Amino acid sequence: MIITMAHGSGGAFTSELIDEIFVKEFDNETVKELEDCAVIQGSTRIAMTTDSFVVKPIEYPGGDIGRLCICGTVNDLLMRGAKPKYITCGFIIEEGADSETLKKIVHSMAETAKEAGVIIVAGDTKVIDGNGGIMINTAGVGFVKEGLDIKSTNLQVGDQVLLSGNLGDHHATILASRMNITNSIKSDNAPLNDLVSNLLKENVTIHTMRDVTRGGLATVLTEISRSSNLDIKLEENKIPVSSAVHDFCGLLGLDPLYMGNEGKCIVVLPKEETEKALEIIRKSNYGENAVVIGEVKEKAEDKACVYIETEIGGKRILDVLQGEGLPRIC
Amino acid sequence: MIITMAHGSGGAFTSELIDEIFVKEFDNETVKELEDCAVIQGSTRIAMTTDSFVVKPIEYPGGDIGRLCICGTVNDLLMRGAKPKYITCGFIIEEGADSETLKKIVHSMAETAKEAGVIIVAGDTKVIDGNGGIMINTAGVGFVKEGLDIKSTNLQVGDQVLLSGNLGDHHATILASRMNITNSIKSDNAPLNDLVSNLLKENVTIHTMRDVTRGGLATVLTEISRSSNLDIKLEENKIPVSSAVHDFCGLLGLDPLYMGNEGKCIVVLPKEETEKALEIIRKSNYGENAVVIGEVKEKAEDKACVYIETEIGGKRILDVLQGEGLPRIC
Known part of the structure; x- marks a missing residue:
């Protein structure tokens, strides 16, 4: 009909x-x-x-x-x-x-x-x-349980930043579909109930969580960094990207740090909670590739930012996504 | 920009x-x-x-x-x-x-x-x-307060049907705008908080309420009649329509019973509550033209329906809106 x-x-x-x-x-x-x-x-x-x-x-x-x-x-x-x-x-x-x-x-x-x-x-x-x-x-x-207060102004110096899995799958899937490219990449769209409820059940202290959607990891982390007025130092080589998405990005000149995801989140928490949280997330649905990707630092310049240390010791400051990204990605 | x-x-x-x-x-x-x-x-x-x-x-x-x-x-x-x-x-x-x-x-x-x-x-x-x-x-x-249970399956035989004001204004406004017709008709779009909270404050017993939007009065009342499995008898000559909308409808062959409104509701309640409710609604914002337009009756045929008695004693059975009405009215 x-x-x-x-x-x-x-x-x-x-x-x-x-x-x-x-x-x-x-x-x-x-x-x-x-x-x-x-x-x-x-x-x-x-x-x-x-x-x-x-x-x-x-x-x-x-x-x-x-x-x-x-x-x-x-x-x-x-x-x-x-x-x-x-x-x-x-x-x-x-x-x-x-x-x-x-x-x-x-x-x-x-x-x-x-x-x-x-x-x-x-x-x-x-x-x-x-x-x-x-x-x-x-x-x-x-x-929401009384007393629970997870929000983006909660960051503290020394907090670890965990990412629940590979970046870029949803973005790459939508783009490949539009370009009629057939490959093995699939969207990661998934509900993260299991991962979050397991963390809460085990009383892990969480300062901030955010799903990494439109605008990608760089945008989401920059927003959080500005909300808390603290820097975030990222370890670029720790950020997980599947080899299929990696190749797709290389081909098209895309940066996984700015690509949208629909089943990934970052969890920011005190350093002493990191190992326990990682173990819980990795055992949860959609969390098997979770890793620590960065740390919260004192603000170094006037404006709080997210940065990557380059191999020769320089700083690459990330910003929120400029321009239009991929329209109608979600 | x-x-x-x-x-x-x-x-x-x-x-x-x-x-x-x-x-x-x-x-x-x-x-x-x-x-x-x-x-x-x-x-x-x-x-x-x-x-x-x-x-x-x-x-x-x-x-x-x-x-x-x-x-x-x-x-x-x-x-x-x-x-x-x-x-x-x-x-x-x-x-x-x-x-x-x-x-x-x-x-x-x-x-x-x-x-x-x-x-x-x-x-x-x-x-x-x-x-x-x-x-x-x-x-x-x-x-919602504990104990309050206003819904469309609540109708009882003898209940009175109140309408909070004139029909057709929003529908006529949108249609006139599209046709570039200039007249005095204005949309009735309004929030009905005052009217409802005054009724509840005065402990008026309400069986059902429904705002009369897409599909118009005939559609909304037919849905309620079917939900409660009882007939509703309407007094056609009691249904209020402003003279401007009346003329506009005459010109274009529109039926106010099927025209959408955005600030009107029907209130169905026990007969003994009618006078009190009418007085409260008429004193409330957007309720000054409220009237009783019908009564809940035993179901006369197989299927519950809304009907109007014609002048010579016949029955005109109303149905829900057929066809497309006015697209993008709301």
């Missing part, structure tokens, strides 16, 4: 889409109520976040926009130490989209939500003119 | 947009933290909802997409008896949009959020190819 403007009317055709696709896949009591708004159990301290997903193509090696839109929002909740609980989804569908494609995407959302332990509690569908594209916004709510 | 793909990169240009427009307008402690996810005070029972807004044109008499995207989500929360608290916003901006327009829209969001008593706690910005359009998703969280 081809999706038309009528499916965005709020009338009979919208109901058909809701009944036939969304309710069937997001099979839970709240969605079945068909209210415009869910009423659900809360908690005295909550986390809340949102992201829109406009990735092109919507299906790619290793995932699709359905998996991505759950992972992205779940990971943002996790990075504040929250237990992800509820997701809302807003579909903006371009006229001409195939309902079979939509079904696949929605199925992928449902599967990923199960993996990430979240319930999809409310949704909305709009149809706009266009060429059959699908965009999805997700917002998420999670519960 | 013209917005380009670089503003969606997650790097320096995105930061500029966030600092210069969003943080300035959404001036609160949570937004200033610049985290990807907000950690905020919760409650043991919460309501959660989402809507995307793709209205065209984005500015129209009486409002704009900024006002609309706050009202729509706030009203969905209110309809379940929740006190609206937090809003997230996901911007999808088409390349070529003017940052001055974006500023106006964001200012309008900030003003409406103030009026509606909600805080904008998190956001996201994506830039896509296109022609300078702006789309916004909002998700909302509200707090």
Whole structure:
């Protein structure tokens, strides 16, 4: 079935889409109520976040926009130490989209939500003119334990910076798809619940966590460094990149430090927690390649920054991503 | 400034947009933290909802997409008896949009959020190819008192159906704007906090509330009638429509029963509560034209329905909106 403007009317055709696709896949009591708004159990301290997903193509090696839109929002909740609980989804569908494609995407959302332990509690569908594209916004709510305060202003001198795995896979996948290049690279899109909940369960002290998405590692670390007003020294040769992505980057002149990922995070914590944390992360789902990549340092210049020491003892200061990166990467 | 793909990169240009427009307008402690996810005070029972807004044109008499995207989500929360608290916003901006327009829209969001008593706690910005359009998703969280259970399966025979004001204004405004017709009609986009909180404060028993948006009154009431498996008898001559909208509909052959509104709701409640509720709503903001428009009846046929008695004693059964209505009305 081809999706038309009528499916965005709020009338009979919208109901058909809701009944036939969304309710069937997001099979839970709240969605079945068909209210415009869910009423659900809360908690005295909550986390809340949102992201829109406009990735092109919507299906790619290793995932699709359905998996991505759950992972992205779940990971943002996790990075504040929250237990992800509820997701809302807003579909903006371009006229001409195939309902079979939509079904696949929605199925992928449902599967990923199960993996990430979240319930999809409310949704909305709009149809706009266009060429059959699908965009999805997700917002998420999670519960945060009293006393837990993980944020980017928490860095302390001597803290170690851990990276949960290889850089660049998602970015390289999307770019290769657009260029019709076939290779072995797959997107890393994944929910990081296991990794974070294992760290919290074992009472590891965490100062900051951040998923390494748009803008890449250099951008994310620079933002954190500025928030805490401390420098971060990176060990460039420690930063893990798969050989396939390494070769792909060499070919196209890309820098993995600025490439987007969708299942990687950095964890910044006191030096004495490092070994324990590394061991936990490496045993967790999607954390097997975790390594220490840097350390928090006193600010050396006027402005806090992230830097790499070059082999001859110079300093290469990294900055946030300039320019446009890869449009519609997520 | 013209917005380009670089503003969606997650790097320096995105930061500029966030600092210069969003943080300035959404001036609160949570937004200033610049985290990807907000950690905020919760409650043991919460309501959660989402809507995307793709209205065209984005500015129209009486409002704009900024006002609309706050009202729509706030009203969905209110309809379940929740006190609206937090809003997230996901911007999808088409390349070529003017940052001055974006500023106006964001200012309008900030003003409406103030009026509606909600805080904008998190956001996201994506830039896509296109022609300078702006789309916004909002998700909302509200707090719900224990024991309060307002939902569409609650109807009881004899319940009265109240409508908070005139029908058709938003739909007529958008259509007139697209047709370049100048008239006195303005959108009704408004947050209904005052009306709902006054009803709850006075302990009025409410069975169901629903804002009358896409699909119009006929669609919304049919959905409720089916959920409760009871008929609703409407008094057609009681349904309020302004003379300007009445004339506009006559000219174009539109039916106000199927026209979208953005600041109107129906309240269904026990007969003995009607007079008290009417008085409260009429004294509340945006409720001055409230009237009783119908009554809940035993189901007469196999399928529950909404109907109007014709002058000669026949029955006109209403259904949900068929076809596409007015695309991109909200």
